[in-house]
Amino acid sequence: MPSRCKSHPVHHLPNKPCLDFKSLKELPDSFKWAPLDGPSRALELESESESESESVPVVDLNDPNAQKLIGLACKAWGVFQVINHGVSKSLLDKIEACGKSLFALPVQQKLKAVRSADGVTGYGPARISSFFPKRMWSEGFTIVGSPLEHARQLWPNDYSKFCAIIEEYQNEMNTLAEKLMWLILGSLGISTRDVKWAASPTGANPFKGASGVIQLNSYPACPDPSRAMGLAAHTDSTLLTILHQSSTSGLQVFQEWAGSWVMVPPISGGLVINIGDLLHIISNGLYSSVYHRAVVNKTRHRLSVAYLYGPEPNVRIQPLPKLSDANRPPLYRPVTWSEYLGIKGKHFDKTLSLIRLNNDSNEDNDNNSTLINGLKRGVDRTKSIKVDSNTKILAAFA
Ligand SMILES: C=C1C[C@]23C[C@H]1CC[C@H]2[C@@]12CCC[C@@](C)(C(=O)O1)[C@H]2[C@@H]3C(=O)O
Ligand SMILES: O=C(O)CCC(=O)C(=O)O
Numbered sequence: 001m002p003s004r005c006k007s008h009p010v011h012h013l014p015n016k017p018c019l020d021f022k023s024l025k026e027l028p029d030s031f032k033w034a035p036l037d038g039p040s041r042a043l044e045l046e047s048e049s050e051s052e053s054e055s056v057p058v059v060d061l062n063d064p065n066a067q068k069l070i071g072l073a074c075k076a077w078g079v080f081q082v083i084n085h086g087v088s089k090s091l092l093d094k095i096e097a098c099g100k101s102l103f104a105l106p107v108q109q110k111l112k113a114v115r116s117a118d119g120v121t122g123y124g125p126a127r128i129s130s131f132f133p134k135r136m137w138s139e140g141f142t143i144v145g146s147p148l149e150h151a152r153q154l155w156p157n158d159y160s161k162f163c164a165i166i167e168e169y170q171n172e173m174n175t176l177a178e179k180l181m182w183l184i185l186g187s188l189g190i191s192t193r194d195v196k197w198a199a200s201p202t203g204a205n206p207f208k209g210a211s212g213v214i215q216l217n218s219y220p221a222c223p224d225p226s227r228a229m230g231l232a233a234h235t236d237s238t239l240l241t242i243l244h245q246s247s248t249s250g251l252q253v254f255q256e257w258a259g260s261w262v263m264v265p266p267i268s269g270g271l272v273i274n275i276g277d278l279l280h281i282i283s284n285g286l287y288s289s290v291y292h293r294a295v296v297n298k299t300r301h302r303l304s305v306a307y308l309y310g311p312e313p314n315v316r317i318q319p320l321p322k323l324s325d326a327n328r329p330p331l332y333r334p335v336t337w338s339e340y341l342g343i344k345g346k347h348f349d350k351t352l353s354l355i356r357l358n359n360d361s362n363e364d365n366d367n368n369s370t371l372i373n374g375l376k377r378g379v380d381r382t383k384s385i386k387v388d389s390n391t392k393i394l395a396a397f398a
């Protein structure tokens, strides 16, 4: 545990490494959350999420109206699913199989690639775990850049297949993320020449240097899903996140206007796109980042793979000038991805409000004040997380 965390004991739980979930026939107290609000069990919800008006939109990227539909989804939901996105089903199957084989390893083997107390990459509980008094019913594996070092520890004689699939996934996801960024920005009336914040000197490709973190999430079957939490409510510290979920449901998004949690049903070959905090900032609050969480299941193991996409780590991100004017002043100060992650590591869901500019006329423009799981955006949850520094991104995060 980093020593500076000790000064913030209130919500602190040691980031205990994951354990052998299969051996637990009852839910230990340390995993018992208050009964979940909203539908908790994945299977119960499948019927409820069928009503059209309550469902997260699905956009076919081959649809000539895709950009407009995406804009509507971003405004109303902050999340949508995409089909015909160009990433093959076989690659999605392959990455899912990679995740399954990783989490199926014996605990002792997984612990060889355990994330260090102040690190980002490797095996362990979700990074946000330490902000909550109860443990989450999940284990994760985080990859930034090359997974080679950890893959070698996990499979000393057989790591190259894992690395090749991860690399292919990173490439495909990066291409899709950039395409989605242009569609989302296009829906706000923003074109290439309006986006200078990440631009190369020539302005050729503003997403040069943009990249993503891969997060493999595993949610074992759980003896008491109504009291367990797979992954607690959070927004992603990204521009956007592309999520592949296995065929078992579990992802829920918070619908701010209805004040309720809505299940996002898995679509075979489909991908879920979440708006992250950095897009919230550059859109000047027009597209809000979406709170989401993962619930667990009594009988089925669930796996998800998130691609957490962000800009070059040291480039300044700020509300796009075209989306700010005298009537709608910029809501947030400039911040780099690296700086944002540092603040998030200390202040969790208070981060957006901490970088918000103090301007009374901003009040109506932002819809950050809904209570989620008893938390309001802006409630301080203190705990510092430092990261290691062996890749470009990691160095920038530190
Ligand atoms: C680039 C990122 C984004 C991080 C931090 C860092 C590396 C790991 C990511 C996640 C992945 C799992 C959910 C989350 C909430 C978590 O606990 O770790 C994410 C977090 C964030 O979006 O803030
Ligand atoms: O497992 C899921 O459905 C959600 C995962 C997630 O939110 C994340 O990795 O950031």
Ligand SMILES: [Fe+2]
Binding pocket: 234, 235, 236, 241, 292, 306
């Ligand atoms: Fe997330």
